[in-house]
Each structure stands twice: as structure tokens, then as C-alpha cells.
Amino acid sequence: MLSLYQQVCRECASLVTRRYSTSFSMGIRVFDKPLRAPIYGIYGFVRFADEIVDTFHHKDKQELFRRFREDTYHALEHGISLNPILQAFQEVAHRYGIGRDLIDPFLDSMEMDLDNTRYNPSLYEEYIFGSAEVVGLMCLRVFVDGDEEEYERLKSPAQSLGSAFQKINFLRDIRSDYHDRGRVYFPGVDYERFDNDVKATIEADIKADFDHAYTGIVQLPPSARFGVYLAYVYYTKLFQKIRNSPAREVTEQRIRVADHRKVYLLASSAVRHRFNLL
Numbered sequence: 001m002l003s004l005y006q007q008v009c010r011e012c013a014s015l016v017t018r019r020y021s022t023s024f025s026m027g028i029r030v031f032d033k034p035l036r037a038p039i040y041g042i043y044g045f046v047r048f049a050d051e052i053v054d055t056f057h058h059k060d061k062q063e064l065f066r067r068f069r070e071d072t073y074h075a076l077e078h079g080i081s082l083n084p085i086l087q088a089f090q091e092v093a094h095r096y097g098i099g100r101d102l103i104d105p106f107l108d109s110m111e112m113d114l115d116n117t118r119y120n121p122s123l124y125e126e127y128i129f130g131s132a133e134v135v136g137l138m139c140l141r142v143f144v145d146g147d148e149e150e151y152e153r154l155k156s157p158a159q160s161l162g163s164a165f166q167k168i169n170f171l172r173d174i175r176s177d178y179h180d181r182g183r184v185y186f187p188g189v190d191y192e193r194f195d196n197d198v199k200a201t202i203e204a205d206i207k208a209d210f211d212h213a214y215t216g217i218v219q220l221p222p223s224a225r226f227g228v229y230l231a232y233v234y235y236t237k238l239f240q241k242i243r244n245s246p247a248r249e250v251t252e253q254r255i256r257v258a259d260h261r262k263v264y265l266l267a268s269s270a271v272r273h274r275f276n277l278l
Helices: 003-018 022-029 033-055 059-077 082-095 100-112 121-142 150-173 174-181 198-218 221-243 248-253 259-274
Strands: none
Touching: 003 022, 003 033, 003 121, 003 198, 022 221, 033 059, 033 082, 033 221, 033 259, 059 082, 059 100, 082 121, 082 150, 121 150, 121 221, 150 221, 150 248, 174 248, 198 221, 198 248, 221 259, 248 259
């Protein structure tokens, strides 16, 4: 039965999310139930695209990504795919109006990682938009469920939140990106001369993104607000740890938030949400 196949594909997207990201999984689980499967569908799609360019080092990444892009477009055009992740994603795209205006920039940004190891300011902005901001907009499409006025009103803060998350990931992963993939995303930054002044400039940019993003989080529909706020709290805590670490430490190890700390953040955020203290 088609309904069984669709359910299996949704479960595959959920599994991908839970295995790859405990922090995002934690946030998604506190969404109202109707939102969970669509957000899993989006995460599974972006995760697999990223996996092609970051992980399959002994395979023909260019060919794999070309096929993934073609399969994505085929799934969107025909409303069916035998790739369970693409099947789950195309359902979400059709249901919530996620169009090529968001999908193409995302795929273009992922494809940049196949060739680029240094990013000038223009490429950096293009990459941030496609790899992170549009993902926030995809999720926003789900959260507002067809309300175009709400989408336009919350669009800019959603982009800022995606941007902040991505830039924190760049800082957190700066060592592995440089040593394993030869990449430095921040324009004009020399990894070998990465110091506290350079780090502080990047952090100021992230802080501005977070401040703008928060204005949108508190205006989200109640069905989504707590889950997005929880992801925001987790990333602000990670950001705080990075800010409190000297530049040398950031380039030598991956800063992370311990699992027991994540549980505490969940509990404390739930209290703030319960008493309308966001």
C-alpha cells in the first residue's frame, strides 16, 4: 500500500535525524506532533546532501551529487521516489509549498563544497544563504502552514537563526574543516593565524544574528515555538562555551555541550516556556 510506503519513508527521515543530531532531534520531539514528520523530512534531505560532499572521500562526489540533484528534481516533478529520504522530502515540499526558490540555493551551496576551499565575502554570503538561511525558511513554511503574511513577517528572523547556527558550526568545526577538507569558510581568515581578535569579530557577527533571530522566535506559532527556542538555547550555550574559550583551544579541539547539559537545558527551557518567560 502507498500509505505504508510513505510511513516507512517518514520513519527513515526520523531515524536519520536522530542518528545524526541529538540537539535537533531533541528540539523536534517537543514540536506539536503534526510538525515532527515534516521537519524530519527536511532534515533528512539536507543531511544526505551534506553527507555526499563531506564524507564520501573515496567516491566520485561530483557524480553522486549530480545524481542526487537529478533525483531530487525527479521526485518533486513526479511526486514519488524510491529513495526514502527524497520521498519524505518531496511530500513535505508539496504539502507546504517549499519550491525551487529555496531548494536550488541549498543544492548550489552544497555543490560549492565540492570545489571551494576558500570563500571570499560574496561566496561566503551566498553559501550562508543557501546552506542555512533557506533551511530556516523551509522550516518556517511548515510552521506557518500556508499563512503567507506570517511567512513574510517572520522570514528575516528565520534567516538570521539559520545563519547563526551555521556560523557557530563553522567555529566549532574549524579544525576538522581545515585539516580534513582543506576549507576555511570565514573570508580573509588564515587558519594558521587565527587569534582572539579574529575570533571576536566573528562572534560579534553571530551575536547580531542571534539577537535578530530571537525577535522572530517569540512570535512563532505555539506549535513550533518551544522546539525552535530549545534549539536556540542549545546553540547559545554552545556559542557561550566557544566565546569563553581562547582561539588556540577552538583550533585544537571541537567544543561541544555535554549530553547531561542538554537535558538540563531542555528542563529549564520547558519551565520558561510553561510560564511564558521566553
